[in-house]
Amino acid sequence: MIQDANDAPARSRQAPRVRPIDISGLRVGTLTLQETKRRLRQTLFALRESYPQIPADAKKLDTIVDRLANVALDAVSATDVSMAILFRRLQGLRINGMGQANRLWPQLFSLPLERGQAENSVSVATTSRADLSKFLRVLWSTHFAGTRGRLEWIIAAIAAWRPRSLRELHRRIERVEASFPDFDAFEKVYAPVFVFETPAATGPSEPASPDWTLLWQYEGASGYGGDYPADVKDFLGTFLCRVRDLDPRARILDIGTGSYAAILLAREVSTEFELIGIDIADIPAPPEVARIQSFKMSAESLGFPNEAFTAVMSVNGIEYADVDRAFPEMRRVMQPGARAALVLHRPDSLIVARARKFIEFLDSTLLMETLALSWLYLDGGSEAIERELVGQLLELKKRKVDKQFVRYFSRVMQGIPEAMQKLHSAPADAYALIQRFETDLRWTYERDRFLISHMSRIPTDRQDMLKWLGTYGFAVDAVQEVFLDSDHSVPPVGWAVQLRKPVATGRSQ
Numbered sequence: 001m002i003q004d005a006n007d008a009p010a011r012s013r014q015a016p017r018v019r020p021i022d023i024s025g026l027r028v029g030t031l032t033l034q035e036t037k038r039r040l041r042q043t044l045f046a047l048r049e050s051y052p053q054i055p056a057d058a059k060k061l062d063t064i065v066d067r068l069a070n071v072a073l074d075a076v077s078a079t080d081v082s083m084a085i086l087f088r089r090l091q092g093l094r095i096n097g098m099g100q101a102n103r104l105w106p107q108l109f110s111l112p113l114e115r116g117q118a119e120n121s122v123s124v125a126t127t128s129r130a131d132l133s134k135f136l137r138v139l140w141s142t143h144f145a146g147t148r149g150r151l152e153w154i155i156a157a158i159a160a161w162r163p164r165s166l167r168e169l170h171r172r173i174e175r176v177e178a179s180f181p182d183f184d185a186f187e188k189v190y191a192p193v194f195v196f197e198t199p200a201a202t203g204p205s206e207p208a209s210p211d212w213t214l215l216w217q218y219e220g221a222s223g224y225g226g227d228y229p230a231d232v233k234d235f236l237g238t239f240l241c242r243v244r245d246l247d248p249r250a251r252i253l254d255i256g257t258g259s260y261a262a263i264l265l266a267r268e269v270s271t272e273f274e275l276i277g278i279d280i281a282d283i284p285a286p287p288e289v290a291r292i293q294s295f296k297m298s299a300e301s302l303g304f305p306n307e308a309f310t311a312v313m314s315v316n317g318i319e320y321a322d323v324d325r326a327f328p329e330m331r332r333v334m335q336p337g338a339r340a341a342l343v344l345h346r347p348d349s350l351i352v353a354r355a356r357k358f359i360e361f362l363d364s365t366l367l368m369e370t371l372a373l374s375w376l377y378l379d380g381g382s383e384a385i386e387r388e389l390v391g392q393l394l395e396l397k398k399r400k401v402d403k404q405f406v407r408y409f410s411r412v413m414q415g416i417p418e419a420m421q422k423l424h425s426a427p428a429d430a431y432a433l434i435q436r437f438e439t440d441l442r443w444t445y446e447r448d449r450f451l452i453s454h455m456s457r458i459p460t461d462r463q464d465m466l467k468w469l470g471t472y473g474f475a476v477d478a479v480q481e482v483f484l485d486s487d488h489s490v491p492p493v494g495w496a497v498q499l500r501k502p503v504a505t506g507r508s509q
């Protein structure tokens with residue numbers, strides 16, 4: 001990519017779009033040089049309106065056309081013909097007097113993969129790391145010979161991130177190989193090669209919900225680290241005491257119960273409560289405290305009869321579901337007059353701000369790619385990879401890391417050399433170590449992307465919040481902000497709301 005600061009805005013201003021000339025026929029003789037020049041002349045002429053530097057004079061235009069066509073001909077005549085080489089040559093071509101129009105040259109030609117190169121495709125999401133790596137090595141050595149120096153990094157970037165669209169894949173490659181052809185050129189050549197699990201999104205769509213089971217497999221604690229902040233504890237405690245005063249044997253549902261933190265708090269308030277936790281994830285069995293049941297179930301589809309519960313609670317659980325389905329479900333299983341206590345994140349909450357920073361952190365450190373590179377090393381990698389890896393670790397060490405991410409960072413920084421050392425004595429442990437870091441980092445990344453996007457629907461204004469909850473047919477008893485600690489100069493963790501299902505609403509259940 002051109003690293004020129006003015007490049008991006010100029011590119012988006014460019015109109016009309018250039019339709020590149022497919023010059024693969026030049027090599028095999030199905031396209032003549034003369035015909036190439038004719039098409040080039042036509043293309044350039046059409047671009048004159050946006051690029052007045054392109055001469056109208058036929059002779060002058062022909063001089064430019066000749067130079068461009070010669071670069072194309074040279075590129076296709078080379079034995080190591082590749083789009084990357086052609087792109088670089090055109091990128092480096094400066095024709096006097098052409099000013100801004102010089103930026104057009106890399107867009108004028110395309111060199112699609114030939115049969116045999118394109119007939120194999122690779123599924124980016126599902127192909128094993130070893131096969132992905134083999135495939136990319138063949139593809140790059142035949143077609144992208146010009147970028148071989150960074151091939152290991154390119155493989156690492158794709159293997160680490162398993163991008164979900166061609167655009168994302170290209171963005172990941174660009175981060176490790178800055179002089180890569182731009183997306184348009186890349187797409188023309190490589191679109192048939194990479195297969196994605198879901199069709200590439202055409203517009204912005206919400207990231208998929210993460211696999212929550214991994215949270216409880218690896219972390220064993222929610223984002224609060226096992227113990228709720230005082231605000232949350234007070235809010236839940238007050239709510240539960242009120243429920244107990246009305247009915248000490250109340251039947252209480254906890255939605256998105258995780259490691260039962262809210263349920264255990266309820267047990268402290270009344271030993272007689274009947275406590276039921278549901279979660280979409282495979283969570284640990286409930287602790288051995290009397291009368292706790294747990295079910296694997298989604299908040300959007302609760303497997304309980306209507307009006308089954310005296311009270312409901314959810315601490316940062318229900319808002320991860322599709323609330324348009326989960327709130328009506330919650331209302332359905334509440335008895336008329338039943339109460340609910342919810343702690344909900346919101347788009348401006350501390351947790352979402354932290355998620356944004358984490359995404360920025362991971363996107364800017366090459367930490368994931370470094371882990372993938374260590375895989376390549378463990379998998380019979382060369383001394384060259386080892387050198388890259390050691391060099392990269394030194395680079396990373398120089399980085400200033402936000403204190404909230406030091407934990408991730410130092411674990412990985414210590415873990416990679418540890419894994420490299422273990423390679424001969426305990427290879428399985430070495431792999432497991434790297435795998436663990438990767439899963440952990442990717443999971444957090446996906447959870448955070450989902451969090452940022454998903455929480456955007458929760459109102460940040462109190463009045464809007466009241467109105468929003470009302471639209472689901474709840475009576476709202478209280479809406480307050482809860483904070484992580486006594487420092488209220490930082491954003492809250494979110495809302496704490498108390499709701500009731502009205503006794504006679506006239507609404508259908």
Ligand SMILES: C[S@@+](CC[C@H](N)C(=O)[O-])C[C@H]1O[C@@H](n2cnc3c(N)ncnc32)[C@H](O)[C@@H]1O
Binds near residue numbers: 281
């Ligand atoms: C941030 S954790 C909170 C866990 C627990 N409430 C606590 O306070 O520690 C979010 C929980 O919601 C669960 N969850 C996410 N989406 C869900 C859904 N659609 N239905 C039910 N549970 C869901 C997750 O599996 C996870 O256990």
